Amino acid sequence: MRVRRGYLLISVFLWVLATASGACADSFEAFRGLEGTLKISGGTAHIPVMQTLAQEVMRRYPAIRITIAGGGSGVGIKQVGEGLVDIGNSGRKPTDEEIAAYGLKLYRWAMDGVAAVVHPQNPVRALTVQQVKDIFSGKIMNWKDVGGPDRAIHVFTRDEASGTREVFWKKALDKGAIRKDADVVPSNGAMKTAVATDPAAIGYMSVGYVDESVRAVILDGVEANVDNVQSGRYPVARGLYSNTKGDPSPLAKAFLGLLYAPEGQAVIADKGYIPVTQ
Structure with missing residues (x-):
């Protein structure tokens, strides 16, 4: 048998x-x-x-x-x-x-989510939507103001032709301002490299690009991952x-x-x- x-x-x-x-x-x-x-x-x-x-x-x-x-x-x-x-x-x-x-x-x-990302050594693991808006607009300029080290925040963004930028600007920043001195990178891959090599950096990228070299920030208590994008819990998606x-x-x-x-x-x-x- x-x-x-x-x-x-x-x-x-x-x-x-x-x-x-x-x-x-x-x-x-x-x-x-x-x-x-x-x-x-x-x-x-x-x-x-x-x-x-x-x-x-x-x-x-x-x-x-x-x-x-x-x-x-x-x-x-x-x-x-x-x-x-x-x-x-x-x-x-x-x-x-x-x-x-x-x-x-x-x-x-x-379907894809777009996550705010920081350097893996950055102790800041979670932010509110308002904090993200204030960081990218320049109202918050130092990591110590959101529970991190006393270090100036280095903002990275994408150019206006980027679909990743558009969805992040619309759904995470509510079409708010982005610092004029933010460094512009040309792609998701370039964004990952920039953030992975700068402990003071914050940027954003497709969830599909996130790996151990960067950390996706928890946004309003919701992790930026495939399951949460699929369920609709994570709203910054396209x-x-x-x-x-x-x-x-x-x-x-x-x-x-x-x-x-x-x-x-x-x-x-x-x-x-x-x-x-x-």
Whole structure:
């Protein structure tokens, strides 16, 4: 009886494995017979997912080349609208004016939170929304005023083309002022490097970029993590969009489809985002 049960368990395991493998294989089947270059640019929060999937596509289909650049959400929307790239990524929904002007089609494939972040050695682990507003506006200039060391606060921000900046500015800062002397960095990756190397720093980044090199600040008692973004408890959240000018090309369509397929959804979750079904 034990032997039969063992065979049964092995059979079930092999069936599940084969089914999963088949689903993953099917995720890439849409690329079969395609060739050429797919150009992608825009929001930097998207890059870890895009790079992982692009590398796998190119490994399986050497006749396909996929290039991925950052630049921020505004750049992605503008470049795809002007026909410079095939897919323009944005960490915000394009405006009605942008959609109309460029004839955009939108594909939302993930949800993401944006967290205020500090250096791991900073003892300040939690802030209120009002404290965050006062820090970024310059009303609070020293960490000692929020329970930290007697040290001037070094504020980092993103440029106005950034979707990460827009959601943080709207939902965490309530469209309030940001210090004019704040240092501007060009991407989520650059923000992480800046904060990780400066014990006096505070910045903000996609939750998907947070690792042990920085600490996400607890905001009004709520941790900035995937579970709280998904439940709606953590309010500083946004959708991740990929946009095309009109109907996507066959190569772009295959890549966009991959984001909603089992393999793409697994990568999205692995990178710290919340997958959205099509």
